[in-house]
Amino acid sequence: MHTYLDRIIAMTLKELKQLLRDPMLLLIIAYFFTADVYMAGSGINLNLRNAAVMVIDNDHSAASRELIYRFRLPYFHFQGEVTGKTQAEDLLNKGKILAVLDIPENFQQHLLQGQATAVQLQVDSSNTVLGTLASAYATQITADFGQDFVTSRLGLTNTETAALPIIENRFRVLYNPNQVDGWFMSISELLTVITLLSMLLPAAAAVREKERGTIEQLAVSPLSSLQILLPKVISMGLVILLGVAVCLFCIIIPLFHLPVKGSFGLFFSVTALYVFTTSGIGLFIATISKSMAQMTMLGIMLLMPILLLSGAWTPPEAMPSAMRMGMTISPLYYYNEMSYAILLKGAGIEIVWDSLLGLSVLGLVFFNFGVWRFRRQFG
Template identity: 50%
Template sequence: MMSGEWVRIWRRFAAMLVKEFKQLGRDRVLLAFILYAFTLDVFLAASGVSLSLSSAVTWVQDFDHSAASRELVGRFQAPYFKVARDFDADRDGQAALDSGTAMILLSLPQGFGRDLAQGRGAELAMQVDTTNSVLGFLAVSHGEQIAARFGIESELARRGASARDEAALPGVDNAMRVWFNPNQNDSWFMGISEMLNIATVFSVLLPAAALVREKERGTVEQLMVSPLSPFGILFPKVVAMTCVIVAGIAVTLFLVLIPLFSIPVKGSLLLFFAASMLYVFTTAGLGLFAATVSQNLAQAGMLSILILSPMLFLSGAWTPAEAMPDWLRWLMYASPLHYYLDIAFGILLKGQGAADLALPLTEMGGIGVLVLALGLSLFRRQFA
């Protein structure tokens, strides 16, 4: 191809790129929504959503009123539990569970302390509202640990053993090491996950909206009779929206996550933004596919939701692959967000490099090539 032809291709591309930026700049409502999503929405997700048990409201029914029962109740302390009040009637406790006033009902029967002192098994009841299964599971786990530890210490005390004697007993030394998020800060996981989810949503919606807008206004037919090829029409839209989304990711990182939540960046930012650009190209093909088979913006929006929902839920952010059925796990590997999550967390929190992430980068890029080729092929057929 002659150099003059390259110049003409470049000029057409630059003109189309400028056109896309101008069209996006005129849509102030969309720009405001993009700014909100990459700032306030991520901030709210990182600061307001927690996967840890905190201040679980606990009601106590103590029929024994012994030193042992009071000591056990006293171990249900902050930050996990919050003992709010005592109750006597079972119906009051059940009403509190039903209404959500209490999450945990702790009942100690009469004779609890006496049975412990005599070496007999002492029983207690712990009723937990597991409407939120994650928090309910954590409440049960912490409650079991507290009760088990209290039982061991009570039996040792009954036998006259001291803390030094307990330390001398044989046991398993469980040395735990917490990596990559040593303080187990939920805001790190929630903030990064929400940033990636927002990038996914706009990677599909923005190219779809840009193409459908051309179809609604009738300008796509004018473009098709111009010297531009179908690739020359679609590629500038993808590039323009990629620039906007990557800029939004940069705003989230440097104005929200790093300064407000102290999220570390242990890897290369250049690699992270390069992977983000590759991911936007990958998912933009899905938006072009939605726009190609849609006649108006409402149809494109509904189809985009149909595409986004399985992508988000099969990404592995909320449910790990090991917890999924085998058939669903295979579908998860078709979600580009699954690979982008591994890449983003690997770079930002683990400090992994390109060599460590070669496999997910290759797999994500392969999906992107297939999806973009499919979208371009459908666009050509529609206006052939």
């Protein structure tokens, strides 16, 4: 047993020394855990901001000007008036603006007479997220305008308005009360980086042995398949855990002011298990790749479904049943569930145990499959 562990430690040190001799790879790893996460957290906004909007005002009344004034920052950025629908559609087609507000003739007159009137909003929905947000904000703006106009028309005071029976919608935003996009995006990018590196780094270490012709020497040595592959996972896992620590304590927490509610020990333990799980996928990639280029392309090919089935961007309830079944074999799905629960909700192992169990099962299956493939190829 002592000799067995000595061999694993010696091979792990060998892998770390090889990594330290590759400054470009170290630079890439450092970039992913620092600049990449920072840009994702600070540069991506999931809310509507400064959406360019122009107006076709066919009424030019006080009421139309009041409605136009409400399409203002921070959600909308009023860009001026266009003369007709042809010019408006041309601007929409060219992507110069996001929306056009079309106010009909006699808009104010119809309102004063108590007649129903409608305004039209043409939205560029080539980006469905922005289009949906613009429609939702515009609906809220016009509804508030209509309510305020009716209240003013009836001559109701603020006291009388407050006395009217209304349905009040009260809600609480938990875990991210200010809805800071940087919290979600920085964590999401960190988890993506961990997934990418934990797949590609062990695979790259194994493929490098193939390209240099040393894998055959290791295969005929007294080392077992596990003693050859496990040190690659351990060494790269240690590097990834170090990168996660740097990212959390030097980027996410100080720059985005993320209030970590849960246990760092539990988060790093879950991360170590996740690295072990996805490393099994990387080892499988290494056994079927003949070069670094093949390994990289296969890694990217497998990375995309793992990300899409993680539940980070589309909730499981919105997916087709076949896609929801596919999420059960995506390790990132379980890791996402646990990471956000631990970091933002302060969840303990008594809450995340089911996801932890699912990730553990996948880890054993993936890693053993990778070792079996290696043993079959070089055994």
